[in-house]
Amino acid sequence: MPEQQSFWRLVAYASPAYITAVLLFSTAAIIPAFYARHTGLSLVLIGSILAAGRLFDAITDPAIGYLSDITKSRFGSRKPWILAGFVLAMVSMYFLYVPDETSGAVYFAVWLFLLYFAFTMIDIPHRAWGTEISRHYDERSRISTYVGLAGQVGTLTFALIPLIPIFATQGYNAETLKFIAIFYVVLMPVVALVTSLWGPQGKPVATDKPSIVGLFRSIGKNRPFWFFLVAAVIGGLGGGIFYATIFLYSDTYLQLGGSFPYVLLVDALATFIAIPVWLKIIYRFGKHRTITVASIATAASMLAITLIQPGESALIPFLIMVGVRAMMYAAAYVIPMALLGDVIDYDIMKTGVNRSANYFAALSLIGKISAALGSGLGFIIIGMFGYTVAGPNSDFANTGIIFTALVLPAITMAVAGVVYWFFPIDHRRHSIIRRRIEARVERAERDGKLLD
Numbered sequence: 001m002p003e004q005q006s007f008w009r010l011v012a013y014a015s016p017a018y019i020t021a022v023l024l025f026s027t028a029a030i031i032p033a034f035y036a037r038h039t040g041l042s043l044v045l046i047g048s049i050l051a052a053g054r055l056f057d058a059i060t061d062p063a064i065g066y067l068s069d070i071t072k073s074r075f076g077s078r079k080p081w082i083l084a085g086f087v088l089a090m091v092s093m094y095f096l097y098v099p100d101e102t103s104g105a106v107y108f109a110v111w112l113f114l115l116y117f118a119f120t121m122i123d124i125p126h127r128a129w130g131t132e133i134s135r136h137y138d139e140r141s142r143i144s145t146y147v148g149l150a151g152q153v154g155t156l157t158f159a160l161i162p163l164i165p166i167f168a169t170q171g172y173n174a175e176t177l178k179f180i181a182i183f184y185v186v187l188m189p190v191v192a193l194v195t196s197l198w199g200p201q202g203k204p205v206a207t208d209k210p211s212i213v214g215l216f217r218s219i220g221k222n223r224p225f226w227f228f229l230v231a232a233v234i235g236g237l238g239g240g241i242f243y244a245t246i247f248l249y250s251d252t253y254l255q256l257g258g259s260f261p262y263v264l265l266v267d268a269l270a271t272f273i274a275i276p277v278w279l280k281i282i283y284r285f286g287k288h289r290t291i292t293v294a295s296i297a298t299a300a301s302m303l304a305i306t307l308i309q310p311g312e313s314a315l316i317p318f319l320i321m322v323g324v325r326a327m328m329y330a331a332a333y334v335i336p337m338a339l340l341g342d343v344i345d346y347d348i349m350k351t352g353v354n355r356s357a358n359y360f361a362a363l364s365l366i367g368k369i370s371a372a373l374g375s376g377l378g379f380i381i382i383g384m385f386g387y388t389v390a391g392p393n394s395d396f397a398n399t400g401i402i403f404t405a406l407v408l409p410a411i412t413m414a415v416a417g418v419v420y421w422f423f424p425i426d427h428r429r430h431s432i433i434r435r436r437i438e439a440r441v442e443r444a445e446r447d448g449k450l451l452d
Contacts, residue, residue, distance in 0.1 A: 004139060005200050012198035013133065013143070014150035015191045016082060016126050019184060021151030022158045023089065023119050026180075027112065028243040028375055030172050031096060033251070035108055036389060038174060039099060043389075047379030049109045050244070054368045056113050060120050061368070065361025068125040069354065078125035078357070079196050085121025086192040090185045092118055097181035098174075116368075124364055126195075128356035131341035132202025135437065137430045138283055141338045145279045148333030152272040159264030171258030218347050218355065219362065224425050225343045229366060231419040232336065235295065236367045238412025240374025242302070245382060245405040252389050253401050254314045262315075263322055270323040274330035287335045287342075288423035294331035295417025301325035302410040306402050342425045342433070349436045352444075378404050 005013075032046045064081065071077040092114035099107060130143050161183065162176040169175075219225060250256050250263055282290050301324045308314050308321065344359050385400020387393050393401075425433070 004142070005133060009198065009200045010143060010146040011150075012194050013130065013200055014146040015195050016086075016122055017147045017150040018154035018157075019086075019089070019188060019191055020119060020123050020126070021154040022184065023093065023115060025155060025243065026158065027096075027115060027119075028240065029247050030177075031112070032244060032375070032379070033247045033389075034172060034177065035099070039103055039108070041105055041108065043379040043383045045105060046108075047244075047376035047383075049105065049112065050379075051373055051376035052109070053113050053116050054373070057116055057120065057365055057368045060117050061124065061361045061365035062358070064120050064124050065128075065357040065359075065364075068128060068357035068361075075196065076129075076201065078129040078202070079199075081125040082122050083192050083196060085118050085123075085125075086188045088114060088121065089118035090188050094181045094185050097177045120361075120364065124357055124360045127337055127340075127360045127364075129199070129202055130337065131344050131356050132354075133200050135341075135345055135434050137342070137427050137434075140341045141279060141282050141287065141334060144334045144338040144341075145275055147337060148275045148330070149272060151333060152268050152275065155264065156268035156272065159261050159268050162258075162261040163265070169258060170261055172260065214351065214353060214355075218351050218353070219359075221350070222343065222347050224346050224423065225359070227419065227423045228336075228339055228343055229363070231416045231423075232363060233366055233370045234412050234419065235332075235416035236370035237374040237377075238409035238416070240370060241378035241404060241412075242374075242406070242409035244375035245378040245401065248382070248389065249401055249405040250318070252391065253393075253398060253405075254308065254310045254318060255312070256315055256318065259315055262319060266319045266323045267326040270326035271330045271333065274327040275334060278331040278334055281331075282335065282338075286426050287339050288420050288426070291331050291335040291339075292417045292421040294328055294335075295413050295420065297328040298325060298332075299410040299414040299417070301328055302406045302413070306406050339423065339425075342430050345430065345433050345437060346425065349433045349440070352440060374409075381408075 032050060035041050036043055036046055068077055068081050071080060073080050092111050096108075096111035096115055127147075130147065131140070133143055134140055158180065161180050162170050162172060167176055167179075246263075247260055250260050256263075278290065278294065301321060305318070305321045305325070308317050340359060340363055344354075344356050347359070348354055381404045382401050385397050385404075387397040387401050
């Protein structure tokens with residue numbers, strides 16, 4: 001069994017996910033719907049801005065990935081970028097969450113884009129750092145589990161805040177979103193300090209410096225990466241549609257009004273409970289087989305939600321099925337990050353270059369684009385069916401939101417699961433890769449060629 005990092009070291013490392021999970025979820029599911037309801041922006045316009053924001057990431061994600069890989073500082077290559085990202089996130093989150101009565105499309109786009117950029121500055125270096133803490137197959141899954149759990153605690157907090165009795169009404173409205181913005185802005189410096197001071201250090205493995213040309217050449221020859229990428233793109237497209245539309249589905253179609261915080265609460269609790277269980281399953285069956293089963297089970301649970309009829313009586317069955325879906329989907333908070341770490345190790349074995357952040361940037365960019373296209377596409381499809389947030393809606397329009405929010409994401413999730421089944425690196429093959437990397441590092445240390 002590989003040497004394990006201590007509980008508190010991994011908590012310190014994983015703590016940024018407490019923030020980034022909220023930024024990712026809220027900008028996909030809550031903020032667009034809030035602007036649609038409270039600023040009068042059309043669903044099609046909001047969808048177009050979301051899609052354009054991800055095109056903005058086409059520049060920022062690769063840039064941050066490359067810069068993070070080549071940065072040299074006494075604090076390491078990852079921490080300076082994470083700290084700078086938190087500074088930008090503090091400002092952009094507040095203004096995005098607290099619009100005034102004159103805020104329109106330009107205001108929404110500017111602060112959304114800046115928050116996207118802040119997320120990139122934190123998330124890509126943070127995930128690349130995680131692959132460098134350990135190169136052991138099972139320990140890497142354990143590290144990813146801590147990140148997943150930290151994200152769920154953040155989401156759980158986000159879900160609980162609107163339920164505090166100090167608020168006049170429950171739900172995500174101007175009052176609660178302002179409180180949330182202030183809460184997280186105050187918390188961000190604390191998280192940044194904890195992860196910088198007590199997060200475990202990564203281990204150097206590179207013998208050559210990264211280059212842009214070498215990156216594209218290595219990605220082109222990295223067969224495991226292409227299996228992973230196809231599954232991530234298909235799953236990300238469906239996930240973008242689901243998370244962008246499920247709030248509207250709950251609020252306007254199921255007519256559950258201010259009950260969405262309870263939906264988030266059940267989702268976060270079920271995910272938090274299920275993540276450690278999935279880790280045990282990963283230890284027994286491996287990463288790619290496990291995520292295949294989890295993806296197909298997630299798709300089945302989404303289809304089951306379509307059977308729920310709208311009205312007050314929908315709340316309990318909806319919460320039950322949300323919990324089931326969350327427990328199945330929980331594997332997705334652990335396995336992809338660990339799988340990409342294995343992909344990166346394959347590249348290091350072949351090239352002797354550590355491009356961790358570049359690979360995470362490539363994945364993040366593709367994931368964001370597919371999720372944003374899914375998010376924008378979801379709003380556009382619903383609009384094309386003639387569905388409106390004000391209602392009333394025809395049977396055709398209601399069929400449109402059911403198909404868009406649940407059926408379409410279920411199909412993509414199942415297809416992504418099938419692709420994951422054929423991922424070529426299992427426990428045995430990764431052990432071979434790791435031993436070859438360690439042999440390369442030992443030779444480089446003897447020759448004085450190991451890069452920090």
